[in-house]
Amino acid sequence: MTRTLFALNPGLDRPAIAAALRAHGRVQVRQFLHPDAAESIHEVLSRGTDWGLAWAATGKSGAHIRGPELRAMTPDARARFGLEAGQSASKGDFGFLYAQYPMVEAYVQGWNPGHPLDLLLEHLNAEPMLGFARDVSGIAEIIKADAQATLYAPGHFLTVHDDTVVEEGRRLAYVLSLARDWRPDWGGHLNFIDDDGDTIEGFIPRFNALNLFTVPMRHNVGAVPPFAPVGRFSITGWFRDK
Known part of the structure; x- marks a missing residue:
């Protein structure tokens, strides 16, 4: 039997999600997708994705x-x-290292026509998802979403930043977490950082949870330690107004 690739949980409490996002600028929405859809995407990420590598270091733009x-x-x-x-992170500079499949680039350049991640990108830019983003954020100007598939394996990390890229029109960041049975000791938390450097809230990678936060907001992804036995799968990106 073929599973559904993408379907929102019809029981989402949009007013409650919107209220939390207004109050804190961030929210974790658990059981975001229909269970079959979450399982389908997890299978694609764990078995059907040709992972490359994303990295950035001092004096070098991300590649x-x-x-x-x-x-x-x-x-x-x-x-x-x-x-x-x-070395960049040790000096307090921006840096990151994680496995990546850049879904927009792959889609536009036709890397794997008809790949499930191509279809998923189309779903992320269809009205059910964009309408949800507008509803809960109150940002009527949202017109599209970009996306990348990410895998944080042992040794991977993303240092503190705020996601600001004015020319891209980023308004609302999202992390669709598909890490199964993740434990706190395995790192990989989405951490929100205040101006004093304190972590004011952290979201554990939780299967079928959508993390949303407004841009700009200081955050990082905690390093995954060498003893973590599995990888932190997710689909991440931004809802944009241009």
Whole structure:
């Protein structure tokens, strides 16, 4: 039997979600998708995605290396990305390292026509999802969503930043978490940081939970430690007004 790839949970309490987002600028919506849809996307991420690598370090803008290119590199060459990103983080600069499949780029360039992640990107830009984003955020100007599939494996991280990219029209960030049975000791939390550097709230990677927060907002993704036995799967991006 073919599972549904994308369907919102019809029982979502939109007024309550909107109230929480207005009050705090962030909210975690549990059981966001119909269970079959969440299972379908998890299967695509765990078994059907050709993961590349996203990384950024001091003095270098973020880059993505596609899966085939990454696999062709020597172990020492692959390790260099983590070393440089880690050195950036150690100095307090912006840096990140995680497995990535850039869904918009793949869709536009036709990497894998008809791939489920192409279809998922279309669903994220269809009215049920965009209408939900407008309803709960009160941002009527939202016209589209971008997306990337991400996998934080042991050693991966994303340092503190606020998501501001004015020319992209980012209004509302989202993280659709599809990490199964995640434990607090495995890191990977979506942490919100105040001006004093304190973590004021953190969302554990929770299966079938949608995390929403307004842009700008300071946050990071906590490092996944070496002993974590599984990866932190998610679909992430921004709802945009241009």
